[in-house]
Amino acid sequence: MSTTAAPQPWSPPRPVSSRRTWSLVALGAGWWQLVALGVLYVVCVRTAAGQRHENRLHDVALENRGSETGWLRTAFDLVDRLQPHHLVLGVGVVGLVGLVRGRLGAAARGVVVAGGTLAVTELLKLVLLERPALLEHGSAANSLPSGHTSAVLGLALGLLVAGPRWLRAPLALAGAAAAGAMGAFVIADGWHRVSDVLASALVGSIVLCLVHVLPTRDQRRRGALVRLSLLVPGAAAAALVVVYAGGADLTTSYLLAGAVVALTVLTAALALPREVRSRG
Secondary structure (H helix, E strand, C coil): CCCCCCCCCCCCCCCHHHHHHHHHHHHHHHHHHHHHHHHHHHHHHCCHHHHHHHHHHHHHHHHHCCCCCHHHHHHHHHHHCCCHHHHHHHHHHHHHHHHHCCCHHHHHHHHHHHHHHHHHHHHHHHHHCCCCCCCCCCCCCCCCCCHHHHHHHHHHHHHHHHCCHHHHHHHHHHHHHHHHHHHHHHHHCCCCCHHHHHHHHHHHHHHHHHHCCCCCCCECCHHHHHHHHHHHHHHHHHHHHHHHHCCCCHHHHHHHHHHHHHHHHHHHHHHCCECCCCCC
């Protein structure tokens, strides 16, 4: 029987130049979003006008803290009980999903995305970035990006990377709902400002793009990755215009920020490479 009778999805091998082009696109997508993250930080945190817009909504959220009832209060209480060991368990589940499938590379990339999203967030928030005192009522500790949002977003993206292609749609929908809800919750309960959550969306997208700089035998889609790198910063910028320049209320603001986080998960699912099966 001829070995060429049934073409395989991985054949013919991609040339080195094609792999190099993919890596450059992934690297460029990550760096471009890093620039967008820097602009977000400078505009919202390093200017008096930005801090004034930030504090307007944050003060309202702090005044309303604890006033939620019913299922919303239950959800806030659940979020409040999340601990670091829950994240460690979640990252372990991401790796286990890839290993059970026999996809060591996917398991490793999923773990890097899940853990790396939070690690980069904490590095930025606690070490590299600061919130200067530009207004009369004083300064606060830097809160950009949001650690809780990045934790859930990272796990959602990690599961997409490590999980099988046939599960991507339900995983993307569930991950978008969970990460988007977390982003909305931390703003509504006064834990974070809008820009903190938008920054988390950018961090998750950046880590995902940079992880895909690594070589893989899967069928990669440069256009989808570029679309991810454009949509997430664009959505974040649009949300800022509506929330701060447009003077949106607290409910509109946290719903918009949560929607940007959810969009990050959904767009990332479409940007992932198509897996190919091994020979034999």
